[in-house]
Amino acid sequence: MDTALYESLKNAGTDVGAALERVMGNETLFLRLLKKFSADTNFEELKKALSEGETETAFAKSHSLKGMTGNLSMTALYELFSRQTEFLRGGDLSSGASLMSEIEPLYEKIRDIVSTI
Amino acid sequence: MDPIKKPDSGNLHLPRTILIIDDDELNRMILSNIFSDTYSILEAENGEVGIELLVRELTDIAAILLDVMMPVTDGIRFLERIRELGWNGGIPVFLITAESDTSVLSRAYALGVMDTIAKPVIPYMVRKRVDSVVELFMARKSLRSRVEEQQQQINEQARRIIDLNQGMIEALSTAVEFRSAESGSHVRRIHDITKLLLLKTELGVGMSYETIEMIATSAIMHDIGKIAIPDAILNKPGRLTSEEFEIMKTHTVRGGEFLERIPQLRELPGFKYAHDIALQHHERYDGRGYPNGLKGDEIPIWSQVVSLADVYDALVNERVYKRAYSFDEAVKMINNGECGCFGPALLAAFKVAEPEMRALYSENPSEEK
Missing domain, CATH: 3.40.50.2300 (Response regulator)
Structure with a gap:
């Protein structure tokens, strides 16, 4: 068990215990999921869609990120993406975009942690 | 486990x-x-x-x-x-x-x-x-x-019971026919010809397959009344005297009576057909048949059909009193009224079905013929 990694994830708002439960204690699978998260491009695509005013694409990307962070029990991020998804579903692009100031630093932080795997 | x-x-x-x-x-x-x-x-x-x-x-x-x-x-x-x-x-x-x-x-x-x-x-x-x-x-x-x-097992059992019934009827009829030196194949052919005429021609229009099968099975028992005819008459090589012929003719009425007396047969859904066929298979379309001299369509179609099947089979096979005729001769004799007398609808159907009837005889080349 990689305690240092888990500790950093916890500090970045991840419920590691819940995440491990979701994979039924299969740590290898958990690490594979984290690697998938780290290689995922949805976040860059979300930023692009928001800047180009593509509300529908932004919604799809945000929705995917919500699902992914939910599965990994990245609770803080998950809640932010959930709020963003609802704004975008309702067509409110600017509120969705303004959430990025909270989302981006947290997302980058977690991505940095995970990139060490 | x-x-x-x-x-x-x-x-x-x-x-x-x-x-x-x-x-x-x-x-x-x-x-x-x-x-x-x-x-x-x-x-x-x-x-x-x-x-x-x-x-x-x-x-x-x-x-x-x-x-x-x-x-x-x-x-x-x-x-x-x-x-x-x-x-x-x-x-x-x-x-x-x-x-x-x-x-x-x-x-x-x-x-x-x-x-x-x-x-x-x-x-x-x-x-x-x-x-x-x-x-x-x-x-x-x-x-x-x-x-x-x-459900499959139940169907299978039901089928076996029906087969057994059919088998018993055939066994009984064959036993009776056997006395007059007929083989089991006569009984089978009467069944097959009857079924063929009803299934493949206009005659059976409006009849269900079950009904046709019932009539064909009933046809097997057409001569069941011969059980009451003494051997001396049944197997007499020469010509019957008029007294003897009168006795011979009673096999129709006796057949009907016989079937009435067996409760299991009386309760069969096909009893009516079996009874009619046993009683009426020597009636003629012109009213000159026996025992009741029924005329034309007073004779139910199933009795008419079995009557023709019986005549046809008798003609193309050898009997103690006659040689075997060829199929073509038999067809001619039936059509021109030399042997029996049949209605126009039945003769039309006969024309349609006869080639297939003929084929029934080549399926068992080892028997008779």
């Missing part, structure tokens, strides 16, 4: 594959991990691929785990499509969704989903809910297949 663990499935094919349809790879990995210890897993990244896999692996799929929001073909569209393809809920579908939109959920339920499971999933809950439903469906399926199996 623990008896409560697994229901005995016999040879029944039970599906053990879970089809996961979700565009999110992480979700598929997590769901797959939950089930992969006891199920095979198939994964599809959208509804379109899901349909392909479902059609290909149909009989192996125990349950479908379905995401709602997907590109190409989403969850709702997937449900609509498989309904169009004939899915009727026989494979349980679970909606795995973060969707809180109740209009989507109610649409999904209306389309026949079994249950919805919220994302992010809680593994033991997903597992428990899917397992319960899969077991229920399997138990139902194995019960249904057992009922079908039992």
